[in-house]
Amino acid sequence: MNPNAISRLHRDHLLKTMKDGAQLLTELSDRSYRSGFPSLEISAIGEHYRHHLDHIRLFIDGLDERVIDYDQRRRDQDVARDRVRAIEETSELMDALQQIPERQLDGELEVLQCSAKGFERAAVTSTPARELLFLNSHAVHHFAIINIAAGLHGLDVACDIGVAPSTLSYRNEQPGIKPS
Numbered sequence: 001m002n003p004n005a006i007s008r009l010h011r012d013h014l015l016k017t018m019k020d021g022a023q024l025l026t027e028l029s030d031r032s033y034r035s036g037f038p039s040l041e042i043s044a045i046g047e048h049y050r051h052h053l054d055h056i057r058l059f060i061d062g063l064d065e066r067v068i069d070y071d072q073r074r075r076d077q078d079v080a081r082d083r084v085r086a087i088e089e090t091s092e093l094m095d096a097l098q099q100i101p102e103r104q105l106d107g108e109l110e111v112l113q114c115s116a117k118g119f120e121r122a123a124v125t126s127t128p129a130r131e132l133l134f135l136n137s138h139a140v141h142h143f144a145i146i147n148i149a150a151g152l153h154g155l156d157v158a159c160d161i162g163v164a165p166s167t168l169s170y171r172n173e174q175p176g177i178k179p180s
């Protein structure tokens with residue numbers, strides 16, 4: 001498979017995950033979206049959702065210059081506190097992902113990120129395909145936390161939100177394990 005085809009595949013997977021996330025938000029109340037759990041050190045659902053969107057925005061914004069700096073998040077509090085605004089931002093980012101020119105899905109790019117407290121930011125070479133794969137995995141990770149937080153609010157959300165695709169496949173292949 002050529003690099004553009006791989007990037008398109010990973011973009012499609014990310015778009016599906018984002019669609020699932022936006023659907024999840026429609027099932028939440030505004031209060032549950034904004035409320036955190038300080039005693040458990042779990043941030044509000046909105047904070048986790050905003051964080052995942054910030055990474056996607058940085059990927060899109062960095063493609064022209066071929067430099068993605070994941071430490072320069074916007075931390076838009078409107079997106080973190082307003083569930084409807086978060087759904088709108090998701091839609092805008094999904095549109096932007098679909099409109100990325102083919103030429104930008106190929107080649108290398110530089111990724112900047114601090115990987116540990118007290119250390120300087122590291123620069124590594126990556127590809128759009130690898131970063132799209134990371135963004136999808138990152139979203140699934142935060143959706144797992146969102147699922148836990150929703151449960152603490154007494155909400156019942158789709159059981160496969162926040163479950164790694166490989167885990168879903170494994171569960172479906174195993175006799176006696178109830179698929180999610």
